[in-house]
Amino acid sequence: MPDKIKILYIDDEPDNLVGFKASLRLQYHIFTAVNIPQALSVLDNHPDIAVVFCDQRMPGKTGVEFFEEIRISHPKPVRILLTAYTDVESIINAINRGNIFRYVRKPWLETDIISAIDEAHKFYLANSALNTKNEELQRAYNELNKFAYSVSHDIRGPLSGILGAINIAREIDDVEEMREMLFLMEKSLKKLDTYILSMHDYYSLQRGELKIGEVDFLALFDELRPLYDVLAKTNHVDFKVDIQQEEIFRSDAVPLKLIFNNLLSNAFKYQDKKRAHKAVTVEIVVKKSIATINISDTGIGILGTHIGEIFNLFYRANSQEVGSGFGLYNVKTALLKLNGQIEVNSVMNQGTTFKVTIPSI
Amino acid sequence: MSFIIVDDSELDCFIAKKIIGHTDRSIHVDTFQIASEALDFIKTEIPARTDENKTVLLLDLQMPLMNGFQFVEEFEKMPSDIQQKVLVVILSSTRNSNDILRIFTYKSVHSLMEKPLTNEKLITLIRQASANPLA
Numbered sequence: 192m193p194d195k196i197k198i199l200y201i202d203d204e205p206d207n208l209v210g211f212k213a214s215l216r217l218q219y220h221i222f223t224a225v226n227i228p229q230a231l232s233v234l235d236n237h238p239d240i241a242v243v244f245c246d247q248r249m250p251g252k253t254g255v256e257f258f259e260e261i262r263i264s265h266p267k268p269v270r271i272l273l274t275a276y277t278d279v280e281s282i283i284n285a286i287n288r289g290n291i292f293r294y295v296r297k298p299w300l301e302t303d304i305i306s307a308i309d310e311a312h313k314f315y316l317a318n319s320a321l322n323t324k325n326e327e328l329q330r331a332y333n334e335l336n337k338f339a340y341s342v343s344h345d346i347r348g349p350l351s352g353i354l355g356a357i358n359i360a361r362e363i364d365d366v367e368e369m370r371e372m373l374f375l376m377e378k379s380l381k382k383l384d385t386y387i388l389s390m391h392d393y394y395s396l397q398r399g400e401l402k403i404g405e406v407d408f409l410a411l412f413d414e415l416r417p418l419y420d421v422l423a424k425t426n427h428v429d430f431k432v433d434i435q436q437e438e439i440f441r442s443d444a445v446p447l448k449l450i451f452n453n454l455l456s457n458a459f460k461y462q463d464k465k466r467a468h469k470a471v472t473v474e475i476v477v478k479k480s481i482a483t484i485n486i487s488d489t490g491i492g493i494l495g496t497h498i499g500e501i502f503n504l505f506y507r508a509n510s511q512e513v514g515s516g517f518g519l520y521n522v523k524t525a526l527l528k529l530n531g532q533i534e535v536n537s538v539m540n541q542g543t544t545f546k547v548t549i550p551s552i
Numbered sequence: 553m554s555f556i557i558v559d560d561s562e563l564d565c566f567i568a569k570k571i572i573g574h575t576d577r578s579i580h581v582d583t584f585q586i587a588s589e590a591l592d593f594i595k596t597e598i599p600a601r602t603d604e605n606k607t608v609l610l611l612d613l614q615m616p617l618m619n620g621f622q623f624v625e626e627f628e629k630m631p632s633d634i635q636q637k638v639l640v641v642i643l644s645s646t647r648n649s650n651d652i653l654r655i656f657t658y659k660s661v662h663s664l665m666e667k668p669l670t671n672e673k674l675i676t677l678i679r680q681a682s683a684n685p686l687a
Binding site for chain 1 (some may be wrong): 561562563564565566571574592614616617645646647648666667668669670671
C-alpha cells in the first residue's frame with residue numbers, strides 16, 4: 192500500500208484540529224499545529240508534507256501572511272486556506288499573495304476537504320515530477336557545458352598538435368627525428384581515440400537500459416584477461432586474479448566489464464615505473480548475493496586532496512597526459528546503475544585499492 | 553634569446569621546440585610538462601639571467617593539477633624583478649570566451665596565441681620580445 196498523503200492543518204482552536212484529525216486520520220497522515228512557529232517546525236521536520244491547510248484568522252499572523260511566508264521557505268506543499276470569511280478583499284489577497292490552490296469555507300464539509308486534498312495531491316505530484324525532471328535537465332545541461340569545454344581541449348588539442356607536427360615535418364630531414372615525432376603523433380591520436388571511445392561509453396551508460404542475466408566472473412575474466420596479460424608482460428607487472436564464486440550472481444555484464452576495464456587499465460597505467468616489483472591484483476568474492484571486488488596496484492597513488500574529485504567528469508589527478516577524465520566518472524555511473532558502491536584507499540608511492548561492492552539483482 | 557614552454561602535451565612541447573630550433577638555432581629552450589616544475593625553474597634560474605631580452609614563456613591553459621590560470625596566479629606572487637624578465641604568452645587551443653576574457657584579467661599576461669605554433673607566429677613573437685629589451 193502506498194504511504195498515506197501527509198497533511199498539515201494549522202488552527203488556533205484546538206477543537207477544530209481534533210475534529211479535523213478525527214474525521215480524516217484513517218485516510219491521511221494528519222499533522223496539526225496550533226500556531227505558526229509550531230507549523231514551521233512540523234514543515235521542517237517533514238519535508239514530504241503534500242498539503243497545508245491553514246485557518247485565516249490566527250493570532251499574530253493571518254493565514255494569508257503565513258502562506259506568503261512558506262511560499263518562499265517551503266514551496267513544495269500545496270496551500271489551502273480555510274476561512275469563515277468570504278469578503279472579496281481577503282480572497283483576492285489569498286490568491287495573489289498567498290498563491291493558494293483552493294479556498295475552503297468554514298465550517299467545512301468532509302467531502303469538500305477530501306476533494307480538495309485529492310486535487311491538491313495530484314497537483315503536488317505533477318509539480319514534484321516536474322521538479323525532478325528539471326533537476327535532471329539541469330544536470331544534463333551542466334554536463335553538456337563541461338563537454339563543450341572539453342571538446343576544445345581534448346579533441347582540438349591533439350588535432351592542433353598533429354597539424355603542428357605536419358607543419359614542421361616539411362622541414363625535418365633527419366629520419367630519427369621524424370620517427371620520434373611520428374611516435375608522439377601516434378600517442379596523441381591514441382589519446383584522441385580513447386577519448387572518443389570513452390565518450391561512447393558515457394553515452395551508452397546514460398541512455399542504455401540494463402540487461403540482467405547470470406554473471407559468471409570466471410568466464411567474464413577469461414574474456415577480459417588476455418588484453419591485460421599482454422600489458423602485464425610488456426610492462427613487467429605481476430598480474431593476479433582470484434575469483435571465488437559458488438553462487439548465482441545476476442547483473443548486467445556490459446557495465447560490469449566497463450568497471451573492470453577502467454579500473455584495470457588505471458591500475459596498469461599508473462604504475463610506478465621506478466619500482467622493481469610491480470603488481471596488479473584482482474580479488475572477487477561472491478557471497479550472500481553480493482560481489483565484493485578489490486583491485487589493487489603498486490602504483491604512484493592518489494594524493495589525499497584529489498581523492499574526493501577523481502570521480503568527477505573530466506577531472507585528472509595526474510600530470511601524465513594519459514588520462515581522459517572520463518574513466519572513473521563512467522565507473523561511478525555504471526555502479527549507480529547496478530546499485531553498487533566504490534571505495535578508494537590510496538597511499539602515495541605505495542599503491543591504490545579500489546573496493547567495489549555490487550548486489551545481485 | 554630564451555624560451556620556456558609549459559604544456560602537458562609531449563607532442564606540443566616537441567613541436568614548439570622544433571619550430572623554435574628551425575627558426576633560430578641560437579634560441580635556448582626549456583620545456584616542462586608539469587607546470588609546478590616550471591615555476592620552480594623560473595624562481596631559481598631567471599634571477600641569474602643576463603640576457604638583453606625577456607625570456608618568452610609559452611603557457612598552455614588546460615593542464616591537469618595546475619592549469620595555466622593557477623600558474624599565472626603563482627607567477628604574479630614572485631618578486632617583480634623576476635616577473636619583469638619574463639614575457640608571458642598563452643598558447644592554447646581554447647575557443648572558450650570565458651577562458652579568453654579571464655586570461656586578460658591577469659596583468660602579467662602579454663598576449664594569447666592559438667595552437668599550433670607556426671613559423672609566422674614565432675617570428676611575430678620574437679619581434680615582440682626584441683621590441684621590449686630589458687633596461
